[in-house]
Amino acid sequence: MDDDGIYHMRPDCLQQYAHYTTGYDDVFRAAVNKASGGEITVDVHQSQIFWVDLDGDKSKDEGEEFIIWSWKGDYMNLGAGAETGIYQVKDGEIDEYGNYIMENGEYSYLYAEVNREYSVDMTLELYHDSNGDGIFSDDEQLYKNEPDELQWWITGFDPLVQNVKAEDLKAVTTIDFSSYGGEKGELFYEALKKANYNEKRDAYDEWIWDDEDLTVTLDWGD
Secondary structure, eight states: OOTTSOBOOOTTSGGGGSOEEHHHHHHHHHHHHHHTTSOOOEEEEEEEEEEOOTTSSSSOOTTOEEEEEEEEEEOGGGOEEEEEEEEEEOSOEEOTTSOEEOTTSOEEOOEEEOOGGGOBEEEEEEEEOTTSSSOOOGGGEEEEEOOSSOBSEEEEEETTSOSOOGGGEEEEEEEEGGGGOHHHHHHHHHHHHHHHEETTTTEESSEEEETTTTEEEEEEOO
16 A cells, blocks of 8 residues: 555556456456446456567567556445556467467457566546546646556555446556667567557557657556
8 A cells, every 4th residue: 555545556566467357357247246236346457458569579478469458447445546557468369359269269358477577657547427427637637646656557446436337437657668778678668559540540549659759558447
């Protein structure tokens, strides 16, 4: 807990040794939302899968796919919270409908692991639309987490704000790929930006891009 009473998970916690799958999302959301009487109190934003050509051979190799996952909502006794993590996708492919395909051709949950080599400079802000006007003003900010160390997973939970809906929270995650230094930072930034581009709309989905500073921001409201 920090000086403002906000809980944060340490990046060196035991969670780093556990893989992550979309199956966890399904179970967690179902359990929490059911406990709240069916309200959507926790939501997940599987932000983006992207390929980084780490070895420069222009082919997709094992360990070169990554995903950024974000969550926000009412974490029961932890209160209103949000989190964002960067994971390394393991095995399989994603089809055109977003389904994960194992090597044997069967559909499965997406499987990813933590690799702290890819920890990056991240910040996280959370806002609560307490009066229901649909506007997230500065005075409705619950916290801004700006850790000094690099993060593979950044979190924040306010135990004084309970029984909220995910739609009444805005989570803002900023990732500074320049913290990787040199070519690596540029590779990750450009790979994520390319993957996020929506050809049908000729625009980028939800992320805000700063090409000069290699910084990208997910401003996730409703």
